[in-house]
Amino acid sequence: MASPALQPVRGTRDLIGEEHRRHHRVIDTARRATALYGFEEWATPVFEDTRVFARSLGDTSDVVTKEMYSFTDRGGDSVTLRPENTAGICRALVSNGLTQSNLPRKVFYAGPMFRYERPQKGRYRQFHQIGAEILGAAEPLADAEVIAAGWDILTRLGISDGVVLEINTLGDAESRDAYRAALVAHFTAHRDALSDDSRVRLEKNPLRILDSKDEGDRRIVATAPTIEPHLTPAAAAFFDAVLRHLATLGVPTRKNPRIVRGLDYYSHTAFEFVTDRLGAQGTVMAGGRYDGLVEEMGGPPTPSVGWAAGVERLAMLLSASPAAPRPxxxxxxxxxxxxxxxxxxxxxxxxxxxxxxxxxxxxxxxxxxxxxxxxxxxxxxxxxxxxxxxxxxxxxxxxxxxxxxxxxxxxxxxx
RNA sequence: GCGGCCAUAGCUCAGCUGGUAGAGCGCCAGGUUGUGGUCUUGGAUGUCACGGGUUCGAGUCCCGUUGGUCGCCCCA
CATH class of the missing domain: 3.40.50.800 (Anticodon-binding domain)
Structure with a gap:
């Protein structure tokens, strides 16, 4: 080698041979399974106007504040490599004038996403997600169906027995505001005992404290109020219906009042499929309901629900690697x-x-x-x-x- | 952004308290000029990640950088 060999950029990697076959197996399985539920596949651009993400994900989320690959293009516009695809799908729904007819729409996608993070097991700067969204459906049947489609994929991949669905509700806006106030009151009373991180969360996003791994925080979280008493009757009924439908569909669930999602656009149903086989990156597929997101993109109110899953993480869980064809x-x-x-x-x-x-x-x-x-x-x-x-x-x-x-x-x- | 560990042949790794590099696998060639995978004989390959320092002498010790890995934060 005459000159020093070029390396792939930090946090990126080449998918070759067996590694690529594993990815392909995951995507192909997901594509086929979701098609049976009536999802159609969309492909939106890998980069978007920065506002698509800044607006939708929340100004305080880490993804927006420190993890986006944003740059000014030659025309002077700020564009961003997509850190996730839900915002792009909602933008596409609006841009293509699809908000007025033929709802709900069931959309499947697969592709690379980009986040400037410190790489570790199951986490890369360019990584791949598959996802499913049901756009324009306010009914709990939609929540149950997207989740069931996700569970179906895990089952077809042969990894469902190592994964559990943890589910929670964030309620509607009214429930959430009431709950947030109760949480702030509780954590403020224990402010001095909270970790530094959680004191910051108390200002920015108090729900996140529920998620803390700090031992001292966990003790305070243990006595924190749950959302249930704060749910409006409608929000409570909604959650009950989702759980009932999931039971009908045979999807095993575990209620976890500490599940909160990191991105601001979620309401009502929040869920994570988690495993203990991947170290710190235990969440393999996660999502929830986002009733306000399409409006953020300039469309009419369009209640929606969906999830995204990490292809790298699913690929790691595959027990056998698909064999190459023998010629x-x-x-x-x-x-x-x-x-x-x-x-x-x-x-x-x-x-x-x-x-x-x-x-x-x-x-x-x-x-x-x-x-x-x-x-x-x-x-x-x-x-x-x-x-x-x-x-x-x-x-x-x-x-x-x-x-x-x-x-x-x-x-x-x-x- | 923060912390731990790591970096030697294409790959997996060995190299004792500092004395100028080795194994297995793989690769190439022969045993077999119309027969692979097994067996056997032989062969090639390293700026010991990079830069600096200590030393008569550094793969080995020290500092920095880069990269990897695991964890924190965050997230799929």
Whole structure:
């Protein structure tokens, strides 16, 4: 190497081979599962007007205040690499004039997100999320259905038994304001015993204290009021309905009054699918109801609910890594047979068989190549075979070999 | 943004209290000029992350930087 090798930018990584196959398995499974629930896939831009995020996520959230990749483009506009996709989906709903008809809309997405954070296990600066949103549905049936779709994906991925759904309600605006006041009163009374972090939270976002990992904080949290007595009758009924529907759908739930979401746009249902298998990054899929977000984007009131999941985290939970397909290797003996071999390899592909032709070397070289590709079979085509209209069909696992007609070889391999 | 640990061949790692680098795997070639995977023989490969310091001498000790990793914060 003449000059120092270039590294991927901190917090980014290349997805190659097995790693990419795991990601693909997660996304593909999610895509298929959500399609069964009627979700259609959207792709919104990877960067947006900075205001799309600043407005929606909340001015005090860490994501907005210190984790966004924002820059001024050559035209002088402030744009931001999306840190999440819900805001972009809502913006797209409004931009495309879809707020007036055909609601609710069920949207699935998958793609890279960007946050300037210190990388650690299951957390990268460029990471990937899948997500599902139901836009324009105020009914608890919608909450239950998106959550069920998420649970379905975890089940299809074979990782649902290590994951639990923790669920809570943040109530409507009235409930939330009342609860917030009660919490502030409680924590203010214990202000001196709170951690430094939590004293800051008390000013910025008191609900977050419920989430604190500090031991001293946890003692104070243990005696903190819960939201239930502060829920309006309507909000309480809503939560009950969501829980009932989830039970009907067979999604196991665990009520956790300490679940709060980090982004400001949530109300009513808040949930996290968590696991203890990923160290500090236990949340694998999370979301909730965001009834005011579309309005923030300049649309009409459009109650909505959804979730996002980290592809890296789901991929890490996969027990078996998906195997690469095993090709059939077509091997010409000598350059004179290369064109005949090329024709044969293309016929195999047309028949739906994964096929490769070894490019160079003598028979031994090309057989070694076939082995490296972990080919399941080799088709050896030499001068003698060409003259007879046959091919040597070698089973590379069994080590057995037959001389068969070309059509017969293709038939056997595509079976 | 804060803290712990780590950085030696393509990969996984060894290298004692400082004396100028090794293994396994992989790679290349031969044993076998129409047969891989097994076996066997031989071979190549390192600015010991980078920069500075201490020392007669640094992979080894010290400082800084970069990167990785785990945790805090935050979040998927």
């Amino acid at each position: 059939v290797a077509v091997i010409p003996v000598g350059e004179a047979q290369e064109d005949a071999a090329l024709g044969l390899v293309q016929r195999l592909r047309a028949a739906g068989v994964v096929a490769e032709i070894a490019y160079k070397g003598n028979l031994k070289r090309r057989m070694e190549r076939a082995n490296k590709l972990s080919a399941r079979a080799a088709l050896i085509l030499g001068e003698a075979e060409a003259a007879a209209g046959v091919v040597q069909l070698r089973d590379l696992d069994a080590g057995t070999q037959d001389s068969v007609a070309i059509d017969e070889a293709i038939r056997r391999l595509s079976a």
